Amino acid sequence: MLGLVRTPPSREPPHKALSADDFRRLRKLVHDRLIDSIEEESAAVLHNLAEVKARIGEIVRELAEDTGITVPASDRDRVEKEILEELGGMGPLAPLMLDRTISDILVNGPEEVWVDRGGKLTRTDVRFDDDAHLRRFLDRLISAQGRHLDASNPMVDAKLPDGSRLHAVIPPLCALGAVVSIRRFAEETITASNLVERGAMSPAMLDLLQLAVGTGQNIVIAGSAAAGKTTLLNALAAFVPENERIVTVEETAELKLAHPHVIPLESRPTNVEGRGGVDLRSLVRTALRMRADRIVVGEVRGDEVMDMLQAMNVGHDGSLTTVHANSPRDVLRRLEALAHMGDAGLPRDSIRDMIGSAVQIIVQVMRFRDGSRRIVSISEVIQDGETLGTVELYRFQAERMEDDGSMTGRHVATGAPARFAERVKALGFTVPQSLVATESEQVGSGHD
Numbered sequence: 001m002l003g004l005v006r007t008p009p010s011r012e013p014p015h016k017a018l019s020a021d022d023f024r025r026l027r028k029l030v031h032d033r034l035i036d037s038i039e040e041e042s043a044a045v046l047h048n049l050a051e052v053k054a055r056i057g058e059i060v061r062e063l064a065e066d067t068g069i070t071v072p073a074s075d076r077d078r079v080e081k082e083i084l085e086e087l088g089g090m091g092p093l094a095p096l097m098l099d100r101t102i103s104d105i106l107v108n109g110p111e112e113v114w115v116d117r118g119g120k121l122t123r124t125d126v127r128f129d130d131d132a133h134l135r136r137f138l139d140r141l142i143s144a145q146g147r148h149l150d151a152s153n154p155m156v157d158a159k160l161p162d163g164s165r166l167h168a169v170i171p172p173l174c175a176l177g178a179v180v181s182i183r184r185f186a187e188e189t190i191t192a193s194n195l196v197e198r199g200a201m202s203p204a205m206l207d208l209l210q211l212a213v214g215t216g217q218n219i220v221i222a223g224s225a226a227a228g229k230t231t232l233l234n235a236l237a238a239f240v241p242e243n244e245r246i247v248t249v250e251e252t253a254e255l256k257l258a259h260p261h262v263i264p265l266e267s268r269p270t271n272v273e274g275r276g277g278v279d280l281r282s283l284v285r286t287a288l289r290m291r292a293d294r295i296v297v298g299e300v301r302g303d304e305v306m307d308m309l310q311a312m313n314v315g316h317d318g319s320l321t322t323v324h325a326n327s328p329r330d331v332l333r334r335l336e337a338l339a340h341m342g343d344a345g346l347p348r349d350s351i352r353d354m355i356g357s358a359v360q361i362i363v364q365v366m367r368f369r370d371g372s373r374r375i376v377s378i379s380e381v382i383q384d385g386e387t388l389g390t391v392e393l394y395r396f397q398a399e400r401m402e403d404d405g406s407m408t409g410r411h412v413a414t415g416a417p418a419r420f421a422e423r424v425k426a427l428g429f430t431v432p433q434s435l436v437a438t439e440s441e442q443v444g445s446g447h448d
Contacts, residue, residue, distance in 0.1 A: 018075050026063065026071065027079050028129050033059045034083065056080045091137045092126050093182075097162070104226070107180035110134045116226070119371025134178045138168055147269075149178075157252065157269065165252045185230075185254055192235040200228070200365075201375045202411040205394050208378065208418065211431065212361050213239035215424040216294075216317035220335075222325040223365035228373035229322040230254050230298065232365060236320060240294060244318075247287040249280060250298035263290060280304040284311065297321040305338040312358035328362040328379040328390040335359070349386055356383030360420055362390060368398075370406045380419055391416050 018026060034055055060079060064071050071079075082092070090097050096105050096115060104116035110128035114121050128134040138149060142158045149156055154173045158166045165183040196206050212219060213236050221229045221236075237257040240246060247263045248255050255264070265287060270277035280297070281304035287295050288311055295311050297304070299322045312319050325331040332355060339351045364377040379390040393416055398409040421431045 017072055023075060023078070024127070024129050026060075026075070027082055028133070029063055030056060030059045030079055031083055033063075053080060056083055091133075092128055093137075096124065096126060097164075097182075097184075103184055105180075105182040105184070107134070107178070107182075109177040109179065119226070119367055119373065131177050134180075135170070138170075138178060138180065141166065142168070159252055163253070165254070185256075189256065189258060190231055190235060191238065191258075195232070195235055198372075200232075200373060202394070204413060205375060205378060205411060208393065209236055209363070210239045211424060211429065212420065213237075213318060213320075214241065215420075215427065215429055217360040217420055217424075218312045218317065218358055219320050219361045219363060220331055220359055221320070221322045221363045221365065222328065222331045223322075224324065224326065224367065227365045227367045229365055231373075232363065232375070233296070233298075233320055233322055234258070237296060240318065244293035245291060246294050246296055247290050247292035248296045248298065249283045249287055249304075251280060252298075255296065255298060257296070263292070281307055284308055287311070288316075292316060293318070295319045299323065300335075300338065302338060303341050305335055309335070309339065309354045309358045313354060325364075328364055328377060328392070331362050331364075332359075332381070332388055332390070352386065352388045353383070356381060356388050366396075368407045369401075372407060375411070380416075382419070391419075393418055 017023075034052070056079065057076065060071055060076050082094075093105060093107075093113070096102055096113070099115075101117050102115045106114040106116070106121075107128075108114070110130055110133060113124045113126040115124055128137065135149075138156075141160065142149065142156055145158050147156050147158055149168060149170050151172065154170045156166075156168050158168075160166055160182070163185055167181045167183075168178060170178045192201075192206055192210070195201055196203055201209075209219075219236065221232055223229050234256055237246065237255070237259055240259055242260055245261045245263070246257060246259055247265060248257065249265050249267075251267050253264055253266045265283045267280050267283055268276065268278045280300075280302065284295065284297065284304050284307040288307070293316070295308070295316050296319065297308050300308055301324070308319070308321060323331055323334055325334045335355050336348070336351055339346070339354070340348075359381045362377075362379045362381060363375055364379070365373060366376045367373045374396050375394075376396040377392055378394040379392045382389055382391055392414050394411055394413055396409055397412050398407055400409075401407055425431050
């Protein structure tokens, strides 16, 4: 007996679909026999789809004869489909990868797979056969990039062929077994106007940000994970004049800037020998030598912040970046802390002066409980002597939670004058009246 449970003919019809456990066992047996037969010949067989399908059908028939169990045509077709998906790369996750409404796929061991749709987590019925199946899946994905997972290297970051970002952790770092997070990116381009329509910001806020980007103000977008920072960064970059050259610096390429002159730089991890790595700080320094009008750093999280601040202070006006922080004031503290990590010998006052000169505007974004993402604050950075602070120009004022879980509220202009508006007026630009208006603007609930 090969592990399949015989169905007593007196109790159930002979062509009843296999139970979930029996089906998984059948698929595993077919997969193992297929690989064994291929290893005896040549891996080139895998590229002959007709041959692979024929072998799968033959193996299923052999197993049915050995066990005395009838495998319905629907199960035979499903085994063939899932094994072909397995050989193609994504295995049990293939249907989820085809669903463009899913932004994150979270695998918590072989029996638990969650997805994020519209900011809400839901558990799926997708499962791997066992820990070995999940590990084979991971090894196949990352080996093509020269990476590997084992007890001495239990974490890995990788980029999938479709651009998705994969992060995996295995024991001994996690007792659940292999844990995988796949961050996917929308194929559609979300513009700033789309964000206004969805209630992420008001028209007046869009006017302010468009003017700030177009006139070369340095902007930091802050928020928690999956709050919509990269989406907003992509949207704002569309306002950079077309005659300017942008160099982007990222750990994993996520940005898709709607601009005709973009040079993307991507960091590289070390190889299995601990060599060949290129970090973000090196890339920022490289960008300074590439005649960039603007430098866009996908996210600052380490000592590269010093080089980013220097770039903003030495002629690369209008640069943009994102940072993990919960408020505009937290942004200033985090930038200062990261700068100390990079150059611990620099006096604190000097670092604060650099931040005060480099950063003009902080945009705070947030993901709400209903999954919607909004700009909750736009603030200007001000420096008064040794004191570094912020003045809020716009904020989101939450009003109530509806029965369906959606949040309603409005974006409100605080009435504080936009200091940078005076600077851009001096440069000959027209300042929209909406930037000085103080009346509130009602907006919808919106999703990023």
